[in-house]
Amino acid sequence: MTTITVSNQASTATLECPNPLLAAHYKELIEKRSLPLDWVVANCRSISIHKATELLGYPAKSPGILLQGDGWQVQFKPDRPWLSGHDTSAGKKRAPKYRTPQEYAGDYDAILPSHPSDKAFWRDMEALKERAYKVQGHPCLLVTEGLFKAIAGTSNGLPTIALLGVEMGLTSSKNDPQGKRYLVPSLEKFAKAGFGFITAFDADCVANKNVVEAERKLIHQLRKFDVPLYSITGKWAVDDGKGMDDYIKQKGIETFRQVLADISEQYKAPSEDEIKKAKKPPTPKQLATKLAEEYQPKWAFHGEQDTWRVFNGKIWEAFSIKDFMKLLFDTVESRGIEYNTPSYLKNVAELLEWQLRVKKWNTFDRKNWIAFNNGVLEVATGKIHKHSPGFRFISHLQRDYRPLTLSTEAPTPIQLLANNCPAFYQWAMEAMNNDESKVLKLLAIVNGVIKFRFYDLQMFVYLVGKPGTGKGTFCRLLEKIVGQENHTSSRLEKLGDDYEIAKNINMQLVTCPDEDKQLGKYGDVKAYTGGDTMSYREIYKSPSASRFYGTLVITSNSSIFTGDTSGLDRRMCLNIFNNKIPSYKRSAAIEKVLESELTALTSVALAMPDDEVTQRIRGIGEAEIPEFKREDWLLKCEVNSVAAWANQRIIHDPDSYEFLSDLYEDYRDCCGDSGQKAVADKKLSSNLLQIANEVMGWEDVVRDRKAAGTIIRGIRLRKGGSDDDKPWIEELFAPPESKIPSALCTSSEDTNEATKLIQHKASEGNVDELPNFLENKKALQVEEQDKPDNLKVLPEEIYIAPELAPSKESSCEAASTSPSTLPEILPPTTEPLQVPAVDELNGWGTYNKVLPYPNPKSDNERSSQKRSLAIRESFRASNTVEDLFALNRDNGGEFSKDELTWVKDWVKLFFPVEFRHLQATAKITQLGLEFT
Incomplete structure (x- = not known):
């Protein structure tokens, strides 16, 4: 047991407490x-409810920790705070986290953390002055709220005084006959000894008017002792730690010392002569001029955005008017200048604004200079420079730069990515169907976001794909790359709102997730990508105008841009996610793994040459992805009735023309057949010309006039019979290149045999003689007891029946290999199968004549071919039987059971090698999953 003496100026009590x-x-x-163990033992004790009741002088309802430093003042921290009747009568709505003895509730002092070994730590004034933090050579003590914060500072060589509360640096007015308040004894003792003070209250206190007023009163009273006064309250973000102890824990003591160093440079302590002369304050003009001379390198008024900016050691941080007034108040108070009303400070601030106003905020080129946490990267040389106000940066990437460059071991960006970001490489390859050119486009987007390239290129990013394809994951990765403070979310319909622009204008990244179909109002999107100034207004501020230099990213499940999209297509960096990742492969753990590679991913993206980034973002030259072009067109056809009509009915013919009236009549009939809504005749010509000129590149398609009416030159309507061999517009886009050996092609002999077989089966009325794996989900799952003993495995592993596994000769070569970093999420499966485009419709017409394709949407043969090819491609991309089940509309897929069965039998009859691969896939399961 340990005996603790608890006393105040009037009485003394002893308690025996456990130790x-x-x-x-x-x-x-x-x-x-x-907190350090020796300091905790020296200042903290566990006490029971009984001992707490004795200490407080009223019933305690919880055991807790007794706090006592070098002095008589104590405090009790209950394990379970409670709200008593006395608290309620005093107006408290929350249970107090700390309690003081009732016996001397009006008589209190600060708490000085007891040194574990030096009992004279707070008593030897000369030694304490040597230990104290020096500001321009003057010893200063930190003042905070709470003993734990004071221990965090004092134990790290920064002597810190703990107040019981922000209001309790001054005595209670109840104890003075005249109702006046004075410094508590400990503060008064050190003030008389000549110590300066640095207030360090919690980061969120700057938003609390009561706390700000309490700090002002404390500083006002301390100033009477002619000592230097400073404040670091609110000098770090709440996310970095609420109190100074939290900040030291998260950021380290050296980072906290840097906060002190910054504030030491910012506040110039007045000399004794200046303090004496301060009885008559300088005029607002005199003070503003002096402050402008001193703080010109660190204070500036951003004229375009009508806001103050303060250099925080890395970037020019935006300060609201109220925040800057608090900074100005602290600065003036530290100089001991007497003034009577707030209007004095307001006049100084207004004069400062005129003297420090920057009309146009010019930063270093963000494409060639990138601000990181550990310095500014000069892209051309790879050198890291120290942060400086001269860069004029207003944001930075909140991680250190780690150089990665192309080398003999990794001569290309894709190899550099695979070597340094194996998890991202593996995820991206799956999301992009093992197409490295598509993965490189993702990497180019990362580069463009980091280097503000989308402003230069006047483009925005559009990610489209069904749920579960990875677009949301990629969007969230972009947000994490730029950091929480540099991105925000918005909605397309709100982009043009004044207050929304004010929120977005300084962001490096603005995302519009999961957007719905828009009806032709795209002016706001163009404004964000046009490089022009945008007018906006913040609440309680005058209108402003500035440019948006960041990147706009829009995501949706399907195409959302309808109607007149002129000027929008050339601004769009489209990336399509069309490989739906099975649900068992989707996990929040994947994003955690990807997040761990962000530093390396940033460096890999920056290793891409600027020319390649430009080509891949624009999709031009060797970086063009035909599949994306084709998918973009098909998406447009889904939502744009003019595009859908032109796709089927328009043929490019430089020597022909059509009357607009004939075109509109054909277009309206087509809309009537398909159920789409037709646009007005006046809009048809402009939409058609936009498609022909901007999308297809048919520059010879123009509007003209003849005596009989308006014509469109360079096109003609499709004619039945004679134009059957003419391709639809969608077929003009080059198909993706084949990556499959020719051995997988079906021979003509196989086709003839298949034709005979199907005719035979049709005569018997039985086409499907194999079990339907799409109908009975558990029919083909392999039971554990059916496996050979030497192949029995753990439940989470995969079993492939040996006799059904595809041979090496009949399987596809892997598109790429990559380190397996997520084995529990990405199990080994059969390789995705692809077939050369020339064989895609082999036998389709023969089979369709015998057994018509069960198209639920249309009787159009071309539509049926497209759906059957889409199913076949899904079969090839499937890795397990779970993937096959997911295609069924009853299981959340896109296709009916009849369609899936039709395509399965077609593949079986005309593509036997591919069908064997499909059989093998149907035998691979992820055991342990339940299917309903």
Whole structure:
């Protein structure tokens, strides 16, 4: 047992308390708060409810921790705070986290953390002055709220005084006959000894008017002792730690010392002569001129955006008017200048604005200079420079730069990515169907976001794909790359709102996730990508105008741009996610793994040459992805009735023309057949010309006039019979190149045999003689007891029946290999199968004549061919039987059971090698999953 003496100026009491701390208290103070053990033992004790009741002088309802430093003042921290009747009568709505003895509720002092070994730590003034933090050579003590914060500072060589509360640096007015308040004894003692003070209250206190007023009153009283006064309250973000102890724990003591160093440079302590002369304050003009001379390198008023900016050591941070006034107030107070009303400070601030106003905020080229946490990267040389106000940056990537460059071991960006970001490489390859050119486009987008390239290129990013294809994951990765403070979310319909522009204008990344169909109002999207100034207004501020230099990213499940999209297509960096990842492969753990590679991913993206980034973002030259072009056109056909009509009915013919009236009549009839809504005749010509000129590149398609009416030159309507061999527009886009050996092609002999077989089966009325794996989900799952003993595995592993596994000769070569970093999420499966485009419709017409394709949407043969090819491609991309089940509309897929069965039998009859691959896939399962 340990005997503790608890006393005040009027009485003394002794308590016997347990020692050491209870395990729960040890865990909270040592492990959770990361306070030094010897300092905790010297200042904290565990006490029971009974001892707490004795201490407080009223019934305690919880055991807790007794806090006592070098002095008589104590405090009690209950394990379970409670709200008493006295608290309620005093107007408190929350249970107090700390309690003081009732006996001397009006008589209190600050708490000085006891040094574990030096009992004279706070008593030897000369030694304390040597230990104290020096500001321009003057010893200063930190003042905070709460003993734990004071221990965090003092134990790290920064002597810190703990107040019981922000209001309790001054005595209670109740104890003075005249109702006046004075410094508490400890503060008064050190003020008389000549110590300066640095207030360090919680980061969120700057938004609390009561706390700001309490700090002002404390500084006002301290100033009477002619000592230097400073404040670091609010000098770090709440996310970095609420109190100084949290900040030290998260960022480290050296980072906290840097905060002190910055504030030391910012506040110039007045000399004794200046303090004496301060009885008559300088005029607002005199003070503003002096402050402008001193702080010109660190203070500036951003004229375009009508806001103050303060250099925080890395970037020019935006300060609201109120935040800047608080900074100005602290600066003036530290100089001991007397003034009577706030209008004095307001006049100084207005004069400062005129003297420090920057009309146009010019930063270094963000394409060639990139601000990281550890410095500014000069892209051309790879050198890291120290942060400087001269860069004029207003944001930075909140991670250190780690150089990665192309080398003999990794001569291309894709190899550099595979070597340094194996998880991202593996995820991207699956999301992009093992197409490295598509993965490189993702990498180019990362580069463009980091280097603000989309402003230069006047483009935005559009990610489209069904749920579960990875577009949301990629969008969230972009957000994490730029950091929480540099991105925000919005909605397309709100982009043009004044207050929304004010919120977005300084962001490096603005995302519009999961957008719905828009009806032709795209002016706001163009404004964000046009490079022009945008007018906006912040709440309680005058209108402003500025440019948006960041990147706009829009995501949707299907195409959302309808109607007149002129000017929009050339601004769009389209990336299509069409490989739906099975649900068992989707996990929040994947994003955690990807997030761990962000530093390396940033460096890999920056290793891409600028010319290649430009080509891949624009999709031109060797970086063009025909599949994306074709998918973009098909998406347009889904939502744009003019595109859908032109796709089927328009043929490019430089020597022909059609009357607009004939075109509109044909277009209206087509809309009537398909159920789409027709646009007005006046809009048809402009939409058609936009498609022909901008999308297809048919520059010879123009509008003209003849005596009989308006004509469109360079096109003609499709004619039945004679134009059957003419391709639809969608077929003009080059198909993706084949990556499959020719051995998988079906021979003409196989086709003839298949034709005979289907005719035979049709005569018998039985086409499907194999079990339908799409109908009975559990029919083909392999039971554990059916496996050979030497192949029995753990439940989470995969079993492939040996006799059904595809041979090496009949399987596809892997498109690429990559390190397996997520084995529990991405199990080994059969390789995706692809077939050369020339064989895609082999036998389709023969089979369709015998058994018509069960198209649920249309009787159009071309539509049926497209759907059957889409199913076949899905079969090839499937890795397990679960993937096959997911295609069924009853299981959330896109196709009916009849369609899936039709395509399965077609593949079986005309593509036997491919069908064997499909059989093998149907035998591969992820055991342990339940299917309903």
